[in-house]
Amino acid sequence: MPEESKRVSPAKPKSGRRPRPEPGLPVAPANTPPPNAIILDSMADGVFTVDLEQRITFFNRAAQEITGVPREAALGRPCSEVFRTSFCGPACALRHTLETGQPVANRPTEISRADGQRILIGVSTAPLKDGEGRIIGGVETFRDLRPAPELRGPAFNQNRLGGLISKSPLMQKIFERLPAIARAGSTVLIQGESGTGKEVVARALHILSPRSPGPFVVANCGALPDALLESELFGHVAGAFADAPRERRGRFALAAGGTLFLNEIGEISPALQVRLLRVLEEHAYTPLGAPRGLKADVRLVTSASQDLGRLVEAGAFRRDLYYRLSVIKLRMPNLAERREDITFLAQHFIASFNKRQNKRIEGLSGDTLAIFLGHDWPGNVRELESAIERAFIVCSQGLILPRHLPDHFHPQNSTVSSRAPGLSLKEQEKRLLREALERHQWRRLATARELGIDKNTLRRKMERFGLKPPGQGEPAS
DSSP states (O other): OOHHHHHSOOOOOOTTSSOOOOTTOOOOOTTOOOTTHHHHHTOSSEEEEEOTTOBEEEEOHHHHHHHOOOHHHHTTSBHHHHHOOTTSSTTOHHHHHHHHOOOEEEEEEEEEOTTSOEEEEEEEEEEEEOTTSOEEEEEEEEEEOSSOGGGTSGGGGGGEETTEEOOOHHHHHHHHHHHHHHHHOOOEEEEOOTTSOHHHHHHHHHHTSTTTTSOEEEEETTSSOHHHHHHHHHOBOTTSSTTOSSOBOOHHHHTTTSEEEEETGGGSOHHHHHHHHHHHHHSEEOOBTOSSOEEOOOEEEEEESSOHHHHHHTTSSOHHHHHHHTSEEEEOOOGGGOTTHHHHHHHHHHHHHHHHHTOOEEEEOHHHHHHHHHBOOTTHHHHHHHHHHHHHHHOOSEEEOGGGSOGGGSGGGOOBOTTSTTOOHHHHHHHHHHHHHHHTTTOHHHHHHHHTSOHHHHHHHHHHHTOOOTTTTSOOO
C-alpha cells in the first residue's frame, strides 16, 4: 500500500462543508475518467476533476508526479486532502468556480507534496457542465512553477559544462569537444557574437584543463589603446617610460601556470600582432624596458566577435598569427540559432535571481514567453539575462509579465524577428517543432530525445500541425 494512502485515508464528508447537489442532478461517479483521459495523461501539466463535493474523480499522470500522490490514493478523496494548501477553504479557486461558474487563471499557490516538500504551483480552474449547461463538477490544471527538472536534479549535469547551460544540439557538440580540447593545451580561438558566452567557454576550458590549479586571467583587447595594452599584457620595468615610476607585472606574468584569455583579439594593432606572434613562436616575452625576456608559461585562449578569417583576407590581421591562434577553433552559436534554450536559460536565470534577491518569482507568463520566443536576441544570452534581471526590479511576485520587460520588447519598439511577426503560441510551437525536425533531418526519435518528449507525442504533434518531411507535403524551409 502506498505510504501516502496509509497516512491519510479518505475522509467522510463534513457536515455543512458543501451544499448537496439538487435531486436528480447528474454527478459523475468518483471512478469515471473523462472520455479524453488518454490525452490528459500525456500532458505535462497536472489535471484533475472533482464532483460537487470536491472529491477527485480523475487524476492524470502529471498530477501524480507533481504531488507525489498515486492516482489510486487520490481518487475519491477531497482535493484539500491531496494538496494540503493554505488556499484550501474559502479562498479555494476550485470552490470559487463551482459556486460561481467562473474560471480562475494562473493563480499561484503553495502545496505540500506527499513527501512533505513544499512546492509552488500555478492553478487554473473551469466548471464541468452537463448537456443542459448545469455545473456537475470542476476541472483544475496546475503547473509546477519550480525550475525545470533539468535545473533541479542530476540530469541537469547533462545540459551544463562549467558555467555553460544548454539543451541545444549545437551546444551539446561543443560540450562533447571541450574536455579533450582542455586537456590538449593548444591555443584556442573562440568566435561568436557578443553575449554568446565566449568568456564562459574560456573559463570552462581552464577549469577542465591540467592548468586549473593556476590562475585564469582576462585581458580585454578592445578596451585599451595600443600603447597601454602592450604594457598591460607584457608589463614594464621602472622608468620604462615617463609614467612608469615602478615596475608592473603584465597579464602574461599574472597568468603564469594558468590560462590567459585575450578577449576581442581582432582589435589589436599590426605592431602588437607582431609581438604576440613572437611570444607564441618563442614561448617568451619581454616586459617594456627589460634587458631580457621571461618565459611565457601560459595557455593562450582568444576570442573574436568578428570573423578573423575575413580580417585576414582583408589584410587587417596577420595570416601567420591567425594560424597560430586557431590551432583549435570553436564557433559559439547565437541565441536565435538555439531557440530551444530560451525557456531553459530563462528558468535558470529566474532561479538564480530568486536566490540572490530572496524573491519567489514563479516564471514567465504565456505572453512573455511568446515575446521571448519571437525576439531576435541581438544581445544573445547576455541580453536574456539582462531582461530577467530588469524584470526582477519591477516584478515583486508572481509571473513575469510583458509590462515587466525592457521597453524594446514592447510592440511599439519591438525587435521581434521578421521571420515570425506576431506568432501565436501555437504557431511558435509549430515553428520550433519544425526547426527541431530539420536539425535532425526529420528523424523522429532523435527529435523527440532533444525535445524531451515521447516519440508518439511527437507523432501526434506532427499530425496536429500537418508537419511532413520535404517531398511528403511539407515544403522545405
